[in-house]
Amino acid sequence: MKPPQQIAIGLNAVIVAVTAEVPRILTVRAPGKGPSLDALPFGPLEPATDSTLDRALRRWVREQTGLGLGYVEQLYTFGDRERDPREALGGARLVSVAYLALVQERAASAAGAEWRAWYEFFPWEDWRTGRPPVLSEAIEPALERWIEGASDAAARRDRRERADIAFGLRGVGWDGDRVLERYELLYEAGLVEEAWRDRAEREGSATPPDQAAATLLPSRPMLLDHRRILATALGRLRGKLKYRPVVFELLPPSFTLLQLQRVVEALAGVRLHKQNFRRLVETAGLVEGTGRQETETGGRPAELFSFRREVLRERPAPGIFTAPRRL
Amino acid sequence: MKPPQQIAIGLNAVIVAVTAEVPRILTVRAPGKGPSLDALPFGPLEPATDSTLDRALRRWVREQTGLGLGYVEQLYTFGDRERDPREALGGARLVSVAYLALVQERAASAAGAEWRAWYEFFPWEDWRTGRPPVLSEAIEPALERWIEGASDAAARRDRRERADIAFGLRGVGWDGDRVLERYELLYEAGLVEEAWRDRAEREGSATPPDQAAATLLPSRPMLLDHRRILATALGRLRGKLKYRPVVFELLPPSFTLLQLQRVVEALAGVRLHKQNFRRLVETAGLVEGTGRQETETGGRPAELFSFRREVLRERPAPGIFTAPRRL
DNA sequence: GCGGCAAATGCTCATTTGTAGCATAAGCGT
DNA sequence: ACGCTTATGCTACAAATGAGCATTTGCCGC
Numbered sequence: 001m002k003p004p005q006q007i008a009i010g011l012n013a014v015i016v017a018v019t020a021e022v023p024r025i026l027t028v029r030a031p032g033k034g035p036s037l038d039a040l041p042f043g044p045l046e047p048a049t050d051s052t053l054d055r056a057l058r059r060w061v062r063e064q065t066g067l068g069l070g071y072v073e074q075l076y077t078f079g080d081r082e083r084d085p086r087e088a089l090g091g092a093r094l095v096s097v098a099y100l101a102l103v104q105e106r107a108a109s110a111a112g113a114e115w116r117a118w119y120e121f122f123p124w125e126d127w128r129t130g131r132p133p134v135l136s137e138a139i140e141p142a143l144e145r146w147i148e149g150a151s152d153a154a155a156r157r158d159r160r161e162r163a164d165i166a167f168g169l170r171g172v173g174w175d176g177d178r179v180l181e182r183y184e185l186l187y188e189a190g191l192v193e194e195a196w197r198d199r200a201e202r203e204g205s206a207t208p209p210d211q212a213a214a215t216l217l218p219s220r221p222m223l224l225d226h227r228r229i230l231a232t233a234l235g236r237l238r239g240k241l242k243y244r245p246v247v248f249e250l251l252p253p254s255f256t257l258l259q260l261q262r263v264v265e266a267l268a269g270v271r272l273h274k275q276n277f278r279r280l281v282e283t284a285g286l287v288e289g290t291g292r293q294e295t296e297t298g299g300r301p302a303e304l305f306s307f308r309r310e311v312l313r314e315r316p317a318p319g320i321f322t323a324p325r326r327l
Numbered sequence: 328m329k330p331p332q333q334i335a336i337g338l339n340a341v342i343v344a345v346t347a348e349v350p351r352i353l354t355v356r357a358p359g360k361g362p363s364l365d366a367l368p369f370g371p372l373e374p375a376t377d378s379t380l381d382r383a384l385r386r387w388v389r390e391q392t393g394l395g396l397g398y399v400e401q402l403y404t405f406g407d408r409e410r411d412p413r414e415a416l417g418g419a420r421l422v423s424v425a426y427l428a429l430v431q432e433r434a435a436s437a438a439g440a441e442w443r444a445w446y447e448f449f450p451w452e453d454w455r456t457g458r459p460p461v462l463s464e465a466i467e468p469a470l471e472r473w474i475e476g477a478s479d480a481a482a483r484r485d486r487r488e489r490a491d492i493a494f495g496l497r498g499v500g501w502d503g504d505r506v507l508e509r510y511e512l513l514y515e516a517g518l519v520e521e522a523w524r525d526r527a528e529r530e531g532s533a534t535p536p537d538q539a540a541a542t543l544l545p546s547r548p549m550l551l552d553h554r555r556i557l558a559t560a561l562g563r564l565r566g567k568l569k570y571r572p573v574v575f576e577l578l579p580p581s582f583t584l585l586q587l588q589r590v591v592e593a594l595a596g597v598r599l600h601k602q603n604f605r606r607l608v609e610t611a612g613l614v615e616g617t618g619r620q621e622t623e624t625g626g627r628p629a630e631l632f633s634f635r636r637e638v639l640r641e642r643p644a645p646g647i648f649t650a651p652r653r654l
Numbered sequence: 655g656c657g658g659c660a661a662a663t664g665c666t667c668a669t670t671t672g673t674a675g676c677a678t679a680a681g682c683g684t
Numbered sequence: 685a686c687g688c689t690t691a692t693g694c695t696a697c698a699a700a701t702g703a704g705c706a707t708t709t710g711c712c713g714c
Contacts, residue, residue, distance in 0.1 A: 009334050047334055047420035053406040077404040077424050079380040093374035097404050299690025300680040626661025627709040
């Protein structure tokens with residue numbers, strides 16, 4: 001018999017692709033576990049064979065899905081006790097190192113692996129067609145109730161402050177990068193399914209109260225804390241877009257400037273000014289014309305561009321600044 | 328008997344303080360190990376008692392050094408096989424989650440814990456008094472030899488490209504944030520002691536060749552890959568300074584604007600334009616005057632300012648932009 | 655008390671960068 | 685040819701940035 005509290009270590013992958021202006025992540029079916037939740041691909045570190053963490057990741061992603069990863073970046077290491085409610089009951093502590101990978105979408109060959117639009121998990125994050133209605137219709141009133149439900153005036157002030165900052169309320173202004181902050185607030189306020197599920201599992205009770213179901217936001221839950229990992233990934237990616245030319249990992253070798261812009265917009269969740277975007281990427285030397293044309297644009301043909309790898313040596317930190325228009 | 332390849336997990340802390348314009352980190356004496364190397368404080372995750380990773384960190388830092396940490400941020404998780412050369416010989420794989428902590432300097436009470444100026448570990452990173460001479464005198468010629476030593480023309484081009492970008496050579500321009508990239512290049516080129524030590528330990532040979540000792544840069548080595556962790560911390564901190572008001576964690580509750588500037592400069596490793604710095608922090612609303620004065624300035628007395636916590640709600644990403652003057 | 659020094663503080667000005675929009679070009683379908 | 689769509693060039697204006705001059709104010713030595 002092992003000591004009661006062991007540590008297990010593993011790797012999670014947030015594999016991102018953008019197709020048809022929809023950012024997607026690769027999910028797998030959660031093993032067993034009732035109503036079959038979405039989960040992030042997960043795999044072990046094999047110390048005997050994997051010389052580095054990211055090689056371990058690439059190995060089992062290929063084994064599980066047939067997908068060869070290109071750009072890979074470590075995101076964060078999750079080790080909270082609460083991340084797996086079963087641990088409170090004596091299971092091993094599960095430490096996961098999460099990675100972000102950017103690929104061009106292809107069919108993942110593993111059974112059960114599926115591409116899912118990531119805004120299904122975070123409907124409040126997509127502002128491309130304006131402020132998502134779920135904010136005014138569901139989130140704001142629910143947060144208001146949560147704020148009012150605090151025990152005293154100081155706690156209420158604190159909650160309101162956090163809600164304002166996270167969701168850009170009362171004059172604060174939306175900050176696209178605060179994805180994790182928003183998800184964590186919604187979790188704490190009991191507006192996402194995971195919050196109730198975790199409480200129920202920890203306390204052994206069966207189903208969340210009816211009242212809870214009524215206030216849940218329409219959004220897709222995930223296994224364990226995987227939606228938190230996903231929020232971390234989205235926030236990090238949005239931040240990185242602004243100062244590193246990572247978008248190109250998601251695009252084919254040549255593309256029109258509008259295609260490039262659409263991918264950035266899909267990730268950033270906002271619309272950008274077309275002419276300025278074009279000027280920005282051109283003056284930053286991020287792309288170079290190929291001379292070829294794309295004629296399937298639906299309008300005037302567009303020139304095809306390709307990423308100029310040399311920029312990496314020209315500017316300290318080249319990138320695409322996806323400054324959201326202030327509303 | 329356990330399986331030959333186990334995984335052990337632990338936490339490393341890079342604890343930073345700035346005193347008298349010198350950024351310092353807390354080091355401990357490496358246990359045993361010959362000539363007594365500097366090491367980063369290290370401690371375990373106790374799954375039974377530590378509910379989160381950062382609580383584990385705070386716990387053992389207090390136990391070992393008596394220091395209570397305030398601002399703490401996860402840096403990176405290191406899990407390469409090569410990080411501990413003994414592992415190649417059958418030891419357990421050591422995975423370390425590294426954290427960055429910012430404190431005001433105080434005496435650390437543990438025996439053997441010492442504050443060390445971090446530019447002793449990276450003398451080429453401090454440009455406050457101009458370009459460090461070690462660059463022209465030692466690094467550039469040594470890198471030149473390393474470039475020329477590549478096996479073929481393509482490899483030479485590749486090495487030169489990397490050296491140019493990392494060290495801002497041949498028109499590229501110095502980027503203060505690329506601390507890790509520089510350290511890794513120096514390691515690869517065999518210019519830091521760790522490179523030879525690791526090779527010797529892996530291959531079982533005794534001492535580095537004389538030729539190696541001759542090209543080593545004058546800089547302080549650390550245990551295992553701790554200098555790499557430190558480089559990660561410095562780079563991350565420099566980057567973060569630009570968009571988050573983290574400097575204030577290192578300062579007392581009230582300070583003059585010059586004191587603030589000196590701390591930023593110490594971390595960023597560059598001098599800044601005084602009037603513009605002042606304008607920046609004031610218009611960004613990062614500080615507010617206290618009405619009190621500091622008279623020990625050596626010149627006209629300066630007003631004491633304090634950090635305005637409210638900025639966190641006002642701007643999406645307030646911070647201090649330590650834009651280095653382009654050279 | 656006075657002149658000079660050091661640092662603080664106020665302000666100007668040129669440049670760069672960011673934002674918004676107008677205008678024209680060039681394919682496609684009818 | 686006309687109208688629709690998207691591409692692409694260019695202008696006007698606003699804000700942020702970078703560099704420097706000028707003035708203020710306490711201290712120190714004389």
